[in-house]
Amino acid sequence: MSNNRQQLADELRRRGITRRSFLKFCTSMASAMALSPAMATEMAEKLAAVKRQSVIWLSFQECTGCTESITRSHRPSLENLIFDFVSLDYHHTLQAASGDAAEQAREAAMHAHGGKYILIVDGSIPLKDDGVYSTIAGMTNLDMLQQVAKDAAALVAIGSCAAFGGLPAAAPNPTGAVSVSEIIHDKSIINIPGCPPIPVVMTGVLAHVLTFGIPELDGLGRPKVFFGDSIHDRCYRRPFYDRGEFAKSFDDEGARKGWCLYELGCKGPITHNACATIKWNNGTSFPIQSGHGCIGCSEPDFWDAGGFYKALSTGSNNPGQWAAGALAVGAAAGLASGWLNKSSKSHAEKNRQPVTIEDMGGKSDE
Numbered sequence: 174m175s176n177n178r179q180q181l182a183d184e185l186r187r188r189g190i191t192r193r194s195f196l197k198f199c200t201s202m203a204s205a206m207a208l209s210p211a212m213a214t215e216m217a218e219k220l221a222a223v224k225r226q227s228v229i230w231l232s233f234q235e236c237t238g239c240t241e242s243i244t245r246s247h248r249p250s251l252e253n254l255i256f257d258f259v260s261l262d263y264h265h266t267l268q269a270a271s272g273d274a275a276e277q278a279r280e281a282a283m284h285a286h287g288g289k290y291i292l293i294v295d296g297s298i299p300l301k302d303d304g305v306y307s308t309i310a311g312m313t314n315l316d317m318l319q320q321v322a323k324d325a326a327a328l329v330a331i332g333s334c335a336a337f338g339g340l341p342a343a344a345p346n347p348t349g350a351v352s353v354s355e356i357i358h359d360k361s362i363i364n365i366p367g368c369p370p371i372p373v374v375m376t377g378v379l380a381h382v383l384t385f386g387i388p389e390l391d392g393l394g395r396p397k398v399f400f401g402d403s404i405h406d407r408c409y410r411r412p413f414y415d416r417g418e419f420a421k422s423f424d425d426e427g428a429r430k431g432w433c434l435y436e437l438g439c440k441g442p443i444t445h446n447a448c449a450t451i452k453w454n455n456g457t458s459f460p461i462q463s464g465h466g467c468i469g470c471s472e473p474d475f476w477d478a479g480g481f482y483k484a485l486s487t488g489s490n491n492p493g494q495w496a497a498g499a500l501a502v503g504a505a506a507g508l509a510s511g512w513l514n515k516s517s518k519s520h521a522e523k524n525r526q527p528v529t530i531e532d533m534g535g536k537s538d539e
């Protein structure tokens with residue numbers, strides 16, 4: 174565990190990152206979060222003054238994809254630096270320590286930073302058969318989550334497994350998997366779903382928490398700055414959708430011309446995420462740009478939502494028919510959203526307002 178209380182600005186200087194590059198990074202991060210230019214400058218000043226924030230990361234029923242995503246980069250980036258710069262005091266996959274030493278590091282961090290540390294969770298929590306399906310150091314995931322969450326300043330559920338149950342909770346849910354928000358009820362939880370989530374979204378939310386506090390969340394606990402729009406709202410294939418031009422198979426003329434993938438099962442109209450704007454792999458592409466429809470990976474219960482290649486409704490190449498079809502699509506999207514929301518009634522439902530770590534009962538890490 175590191176006790177380094179150095180400011181981020183000192184570390185930036187040590188690594189030879191110029192103020193200009195840092196400001197550019199903050200401007201693009203602020204723009205991705207739809208913050209004003211003035212707030213970009215404010216974010217740069219606040220972020221530069223941030224001291225190492227203790228983070229405890231618990232991995233439960235997961236596939237390591239979320240951790241892979243956050244560490245995946247073609248080159249060292251400022252996003253990586255910000256994530257590196259938090260004091261990651263416990264992380265099964267990334268820590269060098271193992272066995273008793275690893276658990277001692279977790280307990281030491283909890284003791285040293287009680288009420289101040291951020292708890293990040295990836296993976297779902299199995300409740301069936303007394304939680305025997307996933308244990309760490311002899312503790313069930315349920316016991317460890319409750320123990321560590323108790324003194325956390327903020328909770329972040331990373332990935333659809335932690336946010337909504339994800340793949341482990343898919344029918345018939347053999348382990349009785351549940352999300353973090355189905356266990357912890359006395360603290361606000363920031364959900365960053367996706368299977369896995371976009372790395373820039375994870376670091377962006379972290380930067381927001383470190384500078385302006387908890388971002389405004391939607392009814393499912395997702396930061397509105399990244400999950401406010403649907404994929405469909407920002408999709409570059411949208412003009413084809415609006416004209417009723419749909420690929421009918423993955424190798425037909427329409428697919429070659431880049432037409433809309435709605436009839437091939439795209440769930441973009443009911444999926445909220447930033448893939449169409451921020452994209453993946455340093456802004457290179459996202460599933461739809463690579464020729465595959467969105468499978469809705471940042472929405473609750475997407476594994477059980479009716480088949481990845483099944484259209485939400487039936488479109489038409491006839492513009493006249495499409496007008497009626499579009500209404501049906503809207504209704505279908507509304508119904509599907511309603512179904513998804515209904516199926517998530519146990520998840521965070523209230524529309525939360527921005528709060529700070531202090532509002533949540535935590536203490537600023539002075």
Ligand code: SF4
Nearest residue numbers: 235238332333334368
């Ligand atoms: Fe893996 Fe997806 Fe779950 Fe992340 S959300 S742990 S990538 S299955």
Ligand code: SF4
Nearest residue numbers: 405408433434439441
């Ligand atoms: Fe893009 Fe899918 Fe919407 Fe078509 S249905 S415009 S491919 S998000």
Ligand code: F3S
Nearest residue numbers: 446448467468469470
């Ligand atoms: Fe997931 Fe759809 Fe983005 S499948 S990665 S939310 S385009």
